[in-house]
Amino acid sequence: MDAFPVEVEIDIGAGMPPHRLVGLAEGAVKESLDRVKSALKNSGFEFPHRKMTINLAPADTRKEGSAFDLPLALGILAAQNVLKDRARLREYLVLGELALDGRIKGIRGALPTALLARSGKFAGVILPRENASEASVVGKGTAVLGVESLREAFEFLEGLRPLESTATDLTAVFGAAGKYDVDFSEVKGQEQAKRALEVAAAGGHNLLMVGPPGSGKSMLAARLPGILPPLEPAEALELGMLQSVAAGLRGGGLLRERPFRDPHHSASTPALVGGGIKGRPGEVSLAHLGVLFLDELPEFNRAALEALRQPLESGRASVARVNAHVTYPARVQLVAAMNPCRCGHLMEPSRACGRAPRCGLDYQGKLSGPLLDRIDLCIDVPPVSSADLALPPPAESSTDVAARVAAARAVQRERLEECDRKGKLLAVEADETAGLLADRVRNWSKPRCNADTDGAVLAAIAEPDAEGRALLTRAAERLGLSARAWHRTLRVARTLADLDGADSVRRLHIAEALSYRRPQPRQAMAA
Numbered sequence: 001m002d003a004f005p006v007e008v009e010i011d012i013g014a015g016m017p018p019h020r021l022v023g024l025a026e027g028a029v030k031e032s033l034d035r036v037k038s039a040l041k042n043s044g045f046e047f048p049h050r051k052m053t054i055n056l057a058p059a060d061t062r063k064e065g066s067a068f069d070l071p072l073a074l075g076i077l078a079a080q081n082v083l084k085d086r087a088r089l090r091e092y093l094v095l096g097e098l099a100l101d102g103r104i105k106g107i108r109g110a111l112p113t114a115l116l117a118r119s120g121k122f123a124g125v126i127l128p129r130e131n132a133s134e135a136s137v138v139g140k141g142t143a144v145l146g147v148e149s150l151r152e153a154f155e156f157l158e159g160l161r162p163l164e165s166t167a168t169d170l171t172a173v174f175g176a177a178g179k180y181d182v183d184f185s186e187v188k189g190q191e192q193a194k195r196a197l198e199v200a201a202a203g204g205h206n207l208l209m210v211g212p213p214g215s216g217k218s219m220l221a222a223r224l225p226g227i228l229p230p231l232e233p234a235e236a237l238e239l240g241m242l243q244s245v246a247a248g249l250r251g252g253g254l255l256r257e258r259p260f261r262d263p264h265h266s267a268s269t270p271a272l273v274g275g276g277i278k279g280r281p282g283e284v285s286l287a288h289l290g291v292l293f294l295d296e297l298p299e300f301n302r303a304a305l306e307a308l309r310q311p312l313e314s315g316r317a318s319v320a321r322v323n324a325h326v327t328y329p330a331r332v333q334l335v336a337a338m339n340p341c342r343c344g345h346l347m348e349p350s351r352a353c354g355r356a357p358r359c360g361l362d363y364q365g366k367l368s369g370p371l372l373d374r375i376d377l378c379i380d381v382p383p384v385s386s387a388d389l390a391l392p393p394p395a396e397s398s399t400d401v402a403a404r405v406a407a408a409r410a411v412q413r414e415r416l417e418e419c420d421r422k423g424k425l426l427a428v429e430a431d432e433t434a435g436l437l438a439d440r441v442r443n444w445s446k447p448r449c450n451a452d453t454d455g456a457v458l459a460a461i462a463e464p465d466a467e468g469r470a471l472l473t474r475a476a477e478r479l480g481l482s483a484r485a486w487h488r489t490l491r492v493a494r495t496l497a498d499l500d501g502a503d504s505v506r507r508l509h510i511a512e513a514l515s516y517r518r519p520q521p522r523q524a525m526a527a
């Protein structure tokens with residue numbers, strides 16, 4: 001996700017063309033010279049008729065994309081001494097694709113490049129005007145100069161015309177908050193499931209819904225994005241970086257909505273966690289800061305699910321390529337849905353198949369314990385009763401729920417920032433990466449909501465009162481809670497208290513949190 005500077009070196013020597021472009025230029029870069037030639041001519045400049053050698057340094061790293069057009073054109077002008085102020089040219093990072101008539105078109109990766117410019121060595125970045133507002137979110141101190149034509153860039157560098165740095169205009173960059181065409185009020189009955197969804201959204205908890213076909217699991221999950229809080233500007237920037245690497249920013253701007261990714265269960269391991277020939281980010285990274293929804297969880301390829309364990313734990317996905325190691329952020333909220341058995345009706349004695357309860361055990365056994373262990377909330381979604389279906393839709397809409405969720409998240413953010421100031425957040429050990437990247441990696445791993453907290457931080461923020469502690473201790477003894485289940489209960493209880501507007505975690509919250517435990521298959525059988 002990080003940009004690195006590429007130096008364009010041009011030597012015009014004696015002799016006739018052909019020109020040579022060296023330095024592992026691939027794809028669109030190879031065709032660059034053709035565009036540059038026309039663009040230079042049509043902007044009133046000369047294209048040299050002598051042999052030209054162009055090197056893109058560092059020569060051992062692959063270069064892709066069309067963003068080298070503009071630096072190549074300016075470099076050729078400098079090599080011909082048409083552009084005289086070389087020192088000034090050196091101060092700026094330049095990128096942009098050229099149209100044949102000399103206009104400059106938008107490119108991918110403007111955001112990482114602008115961040116590189118901010119890292120200190122450059123006065124600013126010269127880039128296509130349509131990418132300027134997106135790049136400007138990197139903040140003050142970096143000149144973000146949007147240009148529309150080759151001539152404009154040339155005249156600026158020669159000091160013939162001033163260019164104004166694009167100021168951060170967050171409203172333009174972010175646009176309005178998302179609109180959703182599905183709403184909570186359409187779901188009838190299922191009060192427990194709706195409550196669990198609200199809790200999951202409020203604390204960023206992983207959620208598993210188990211129920212027979214047609215009970216509304218997929219329907220409920222589809223309504224989750226509508227109640228999640230919008231992204232903070234810094235988060236939107238972080239996500240934008242990732243998207244600009246993966247596919248380019250949709251509509252050229254940053255999004256305020258949290259991503260909601262729902263890969264099909266036939267997805268391969270690289271599709272889920274990243275990798276493949278180009279080392280692209282996978283679904284778990286594309287869902288960064290949002291929701292990864294895995295419908296029909298046991299149908300997923302086992303290896304792919306196991307590969308998700310590490311990103312779910314650490315908030316980042318490491319992708320190994322032949323010649324490099326890439327780390328993408330992957331701080332996601334996992335929401336999963338499944339049937340209790342292959343036929344789907346394990347819980348209803350009248351409809352269960354002849355193989356029950358064996359068939360339920362087999363089906364649920366496809367999921368590994370460690371994966372299920374990462375899931376804070378497990379709920380049953382029973383069939384909707386006909387009485388519920390006949391009722392008019394409930395009055396509560398997604399907007400109402402979203403308001404409560406946003407309030408609870410604001411409390412958590414405030415609290416975690418306070419913890420951070422006191423130095424309580426565990427510092428991520430120094431990564432193999434340096435400087436800016438290390439900063440960012442640390443940011444990815446920083447807890448942002450209750451679900452991300454663990455260890456000392458969790459103990460500090462979710463200490464229950466005496467009654468709550470007594471209940472938790474008793475439950476732990478009776479139910480044989482593991483250490484992890486203990487922490488999970490505390491995390492969820494903290495979120496419940498936040499939804500309540502309560503400062504401390506009380507008995508009531510612990511009790512509700514305990515009800516979201518995963519039912520053991522054997523208990524389910526007995527039921």
Ligand SMILES: Nc1ncnc2c1ncn2[C@@H]1O[C@H](COP(=O)(O)OP(=O)(O)OP(=O)(O)O)[C@@H](O)[C@H]1O
Nearest residue numbers: 186187188189190212213214215216217218219384
């Ligand atoms: N609680 C509900 N209120 C209103 N309509 C519902 C409800 N539950 C289900 N439906 C209707 O049933 C349809 C199927 O629901 P959905 O796809 O969410 O089921 P599911 O639990 O995901 O089933 P499966 O396990 O087969 O994937 C919905 O599109 C909706 O029309």
Ligand SMILES: [Mg+2]
Nearest residue numbers: 217218295337
């Ligand atoms: Mg479904």
